[in-house]
Amino acid sequence: MIVDGRVLREDFVPSEVVHRHDEVNLLSESLEPLLYDRRPDPAFLFGPTGVGKTCIARYTLSQLREQEPSVAVAYVNCWQEYTRFRVLYSLLESIDRTVGVHRSTPKDELFGRLADADDRPIVAILDEVDQLEETAALYDLHRLGHVSLVLIANREEELFASFDDRVRSRLRAGTRVQFDRYGTDELVAILAERASQGLEPGSITEDQLRTIADAASGDARVGIGILRSAARRADRNGDESITDEVVAAAIPDAQSAIRRKTVEGLIEHQRVLYDVIAEAGEIEPGDLYAEYERRVADPKTKRTLRNYLTKMVHYDLIEAEGKRRGRTYQPVGDDDDDDDEDGEEGGEKAGDPGADGADGIDRD
DNA sequence: ATTCCACCGGAATAGCGGGATA
DNA sequence: TATCCCGCTATTCCGGTGGAAT
Secondary structure: OEOOHHHHOOOOOOOOOOOOHHHHHHHHHHHHHHHHOOOOOOEEEEOOOOOOHHHHHHHHHHHHHHHOOOOEEEEEEOOOOOOHHHHHHHHHHHOOOOOOOOOOOOOOHHHHHHHHOOOOOEEEEEEOHHHOOOOHHHHHHHHOOOEEEEEEEOOHHHHHHHOOHHHHHHHOOOEEEEOOOOOHHHHHHHHHHHHHHHEOOOOOOHHHHHHHHHHHOOOHHHHHHHHHHHHHHHHHHOOOOOOHHHHHHHHHHHHHHHHHHHHHOOOHHHHHHHHHHHHHOOEOHHHHHHHHHHHOOOOOOHHHHHHHHHHHHHOOOEEEEOOOOOOEEEEOOOOOOOOOOOOOOOOOOOOOOOOOOOOOOOOO
């Protein structure tokens, strides 16, 4: 049934975009100076998860490169590359200047190399910039005349709040492109497009796509995830086409698959914490720490646990209620789904996580 | 009202790992 | 091989805060 699995991946960039023409035009207009050897102002893409920000950025830049192949494009997901060093390194990677770079390379060597590589313009797409911990990296990049910035984040206010003054004032100018949630019809059109490219004709009905779009409530990433999961289920069953039952079964998959993948990415100590919280349903910090220390041979400090916990909250695995004394932790998405059906064949790597990150929690 | 104290999270510091260099 | 260097994680130290206890 599945003709082309790549199309069903979240990070697939379609050759034609559906329903985002205005946004594409805005972005490509703002990048236009690149065609005349000038540097554009930074561009900002704002909007919630799964509305196509990343996709449109990639699409627009690939279009631009067709016109102006000398432009180098670096895509950096700040969820994973959250230090100054790693961001700079990623940019160097995009222009193949990483040879001989290592951890002990002097501090400014990376920056120097980037500065030297000014023979052609570089566009840096920084996805999830609000996750960047060293915002000074933005200042660095802005100082480089041949580097243009495309910054992707959820909300403008929060993003600018995380900047320090220097960065904030430099980046105040720039083009803002706001993305809104997809309507059901738009989402159906997007899914139909993917289905027609990725599946045998007639595998899925319009009504079924509508069901999926409804369940995804405006989030294309979730919708595509459901579609993929449904197609895989049908494939395994050896069905000619996707049945309504399969669609229904696939809906919970999309959320739980993401969560499972994230949990798998946790390092052992984090997972123990997660297990304790999940088993308890709701637990106070003191009890949580105590239980953790009982289960683990060589416990980490409480302070470290707090770091783990905030990270897990960030990844949407757990929730923290209350700020200080009297806080409790609880798992997110509590009970439900457990029919487990992991059809994630190897080599599958999650596309970029949304604001609710999907992968790469461990950083060791 | 006042004092306690459990808990959070920022900042500084130590220690680890691993490529480079001599 | 021994040593240097540096990014990164965990740890130490600590100030702040607000609910609980008095």
